[in-house]
Amino acid sequence: xxxxxxxxxxxxxxxxxxxxxxxVLYFLNYLDKVNVGFAALEMNADIGLSSAAYxxxxxxxxxxxxxxxxxxxxLLTKFGARIWITRIVLTWGxxxxxxxxxxxxxSFYILRFLLGVAEAGFFPGIVYLLGVWFPRQQxxxxxxxVYAAAPVSFLLGSPVSAFLMDQGHGFAGMPGWxxxxxxxxxxxxxxxxxxxxxxxxxxxxxxxLTAQEGEELERRVAAEDAAVDATHNASSIRSAFxxxxxxxxxxxxxxxYGIYAVGFFLPQAIKGFEGQxxxxxxxxxxxxxxxxxxxxATAAMLYWSRRSDARGERIYHVLIPALVGGVALTxxxxxxxxxxxxxxxxxxxxxxxxxxxxxWQIPASFLTGAAAAAGIGVINSIGNxxxxxxxxxxxYLRDVTGSYQPGMLVAGLFMIASGFLVxxxxxxR
Numbered sequence: 238x239x240x241x242x243x244x245x246x247x248x249x250x251x252x253x254x255x256x257x258x259x260x261v262l263y264f265l266n267y268l269d270k271v272n273v274g275f276a277a278l279e280m281n282a283d284i285g286l287s288s289a290a291y292x293x294x295x296x297x298x299x300x301x302x303x304x305x306x307x308x309x310x311x312l313l314t315k316f317g318a319r320i321w322i323t324r325i326v327l328t329w330g331x332x333x334x335x336x337x338x339x340x341x342x343x344s345f346y347i348l349r350f351l352l353g354v355a356e357a358g359f360f361p362g363i364v365y366l367l368g369v370w371f372p373r374q375q376x377x378x379x380x381x382x383v384y385a386a387a388p389v390s391f392l393l394g395s396p397v398s399a400f401l402m403d404q405g406h407g408f409a410g411m412p413g414w415x416x417x418x419x420x421x422x423x424x425x426x427x428x429x430x431x432x433x434x435x436x437x438x439x440x441x442x443x444x445x446l447t448a449q450e451g452e453e454l455e456r457r458v459a460a461e462d463a464a465v466d467a468t469h470n471a472s473s474i475r476s477a478f479x480x481x482x483x484x485x486x487x488x489x490x491x492x493x494y495g496i497y498a499v500g501f502f503l504p505q506a507i508k509g510f511e512g513q514x515x516x517x518x519x520x521x522x523x524x525x526x527x528x529x530x531x532x533x534a535t536a537a538m539l540y541w542s543r544r545s546d547a548r549g550e551r552i553y554h555v556l557i558p559a560l561v562g563g564v565a566l567t568x569x570x571x572x573x574x575x576x577x578x579x580x581x582x583x584x585x586x587x588x589x590x591x592x593x594x595x596x597w598q599i600p601a602s603f604l605t606g607a608a609a610a611a612g613i614g615v616i617n618s619i620g621n622x623x624x625x626x627x628x629x630x631x632x633y634l635r636d637v638t639g640s641y642q643p644g645m646l647v648a649g650l651f652m653i654a655s656g657f658l659v660x661x662x663x664x665x666r
Contacts, residue, residue, distance in 0.1 A: 244457075247450050251370055252379065254445055258435040259363055260386045262326055265425045266359055267390035268398075269333040269352070272421060274501045275398040275527075276336075276414040278508060278520065283412060284341050292632025294345040295501050296625035301353030303625075306618030309358025310365070310610045318366040319436040322359065326429030329355040334422025337415040361613040364597055368609060369439050370454070373461050374546060376601065381542030381594035387496075388531035388538065388590050395504065399524030482612050484662035485600055489620030491655030492559060492592045495566055498627040498648035499582065499589075503527050506641045510575045529579060530586035541591040551602070552660060554595040559656030562588015567649030570642040589652070596659070623651070 273280075273295055281291050313321040332352045339345045363383060371379050398417050405416025437443045440451040440458075507523050510516040518526070545554040562585045569581030597613070604612040631644030 247446065247454055248371065248375070250445065254443070255370065255436065256379070256382055258432055259383045261428055262322070262432060263363065263383050264386035264390045265421070265428055266356065267387045268394040268421055269329060269425055272394065272398050272417065273336070275395060275402070275504050275524070276417060278504060278523070279402065279412060279414045280339070283414070284339060284345065286342060286345065288632040288635045289629070290342055292501070292628040292630070294342070294349045295628040297346050297349045298353035299621050299624035301350040302357050303618045303622050305354050305357035306361065307611055307614040310361045310614035313358055313362050313365065314610050317438040318362055319433065319438050322362050322366070322436060323429055323433040325356060325359045325362070326432055327426060330422050330425030330429055333425055334419050336422065337411070337419040358614065361610065361617045364613050365610050368601060369458065372457060373601065374549070377542045377594050377598045378546045380597055381539050384594050385535050385539060388534040388586065392528040392531040392535065395524040395527040396521065399520045403520060481603070481662060482600065482615055483619070484658065486616045486619035488655045488659045488662065489596060489616050490623045491651035491658070492589060492596065493620050494623035494627045494651040495562060495585065495648045496589045497624040498631050498644060499566070499585065501628040502631055502641060502644070503582065506570065509641070514575050516575055526579065530583040533583050534586040534590040537587040538590045538594065542594040545595045551595050551598050555592050555659045556656045558588040558591035559652050559659070562586070562592070563649045563652030563656065565649070566652060567646050570640070570645045585649070
């Protein structure tokens with residue numbers, strides 16, 4: 238497969254077979270993770286949750302995620318990505334649907350924690366699987382296609398969640414937010430069943446590649462990994478627990494902090510435009526407005542990842558959007574009109590999401606094999622603890638000050654710090 242045209246054709250075939258399924262799963266993953274932000278428009282009042290209690294429950298997801306992330310990723314290398322990712326999707330779908338049964342603070346906290354346990358290992362599993370199938374030079378662009386499902390889940394998920402809440406109200410006597418949780422969770426279960434028959438662990442197991450295509454693609458990726466391993470001893474499991482890995486975890490913590498601070502509270506903040514600016518909005522209008530920043534973020538992320546791959550540069554492709562997004566988020570909620578606030582949040586969303594696909598190529602530059610699975614798990618689990626602190630602190634500050642601005646100021650500062658930190662810890666590129 239030395240012919241570049243032949244190589245390109247094989248990779249196109251791989252992308253066509255795997256990426257649509259992974260994008261659907263990741264869309265549902267983000268939707269089931271953050272649809273609680275939209276449910277909160279009704280749920281908090283129905284079951285008596287304060288902003289701080291809601292933020293704590295929203296964040297407990299990431300505590301469960303933290304404790305089970307690395308073990309889940311190591312089990313993935315034992316059982317194979319196909320079986321393990323399917324297991325993850327099925328269990329999180331069942332628990333996500335069970336969110337429709339929440340009765341108060343305690344059950345809300347328990348189910349959010351269990352949802353995090355169930356989802357642990359999913360995104361690192363995708364990163365690991367793509368690393369088996371695609372050469373390094375193309376991985377940021379390929380990962381950006383999958384990760385595009387995250388902003389798209391906000392883009393489409395907000396109006397879809399609003400629609401389900403509106404139309405499902407009264408179904409079997411339940412309020413709309415309960416119907417929304419049940420419907421979206423059951424869709425995830427169905428997607429998990431389909432994934433079992435679509436995903437393939439490695440090129441030589443794919444029936445839709447010829448034996449020669451599978452062997453040569455696998456050999457090409459293995460040769461790249463061997464070259465990295467020769468330089469960094471990258472396959473040693475100890476490589477996953479170095480200072481460099483932990484410092485990259487804090488870089489990811491700051492970037493993800495901004496994403497979760499906005500994701501969990503943007504619908505409620507837009508609803509607050511009524512008191513702040515005298516702007517009355519329906520649930521569907523709130524959903525559509527919540528989607529605007531993520532539409533722009535999706536397009537920008539795809540362009541930025543392609544640019545990073547073309548130039549073979551990662552560090553400044555993380556630094557620049559982290560600084561721009563952080564500064565925008567710091568000031569967005571202090572602006573004097575709903576249009577200015579939405580413009581600021583849109584710039585912040587572009588910065589946040591442009592960072593992520595490029596960022597994940599940095600640990601891949603010095604980790605391979607089981608060390609890559611464990612190292613990506615370490616970075617993702619520590620980084621995603623921001624999903625606990627961001628909603629809880631933002632909710633607490635909202636209760637104390639009556640404004641979302643202090644919480645977003647903290648989030649913006651974390652993003653700015655991440656931008657500077659990635660330059661210090663990334664090492665050879």
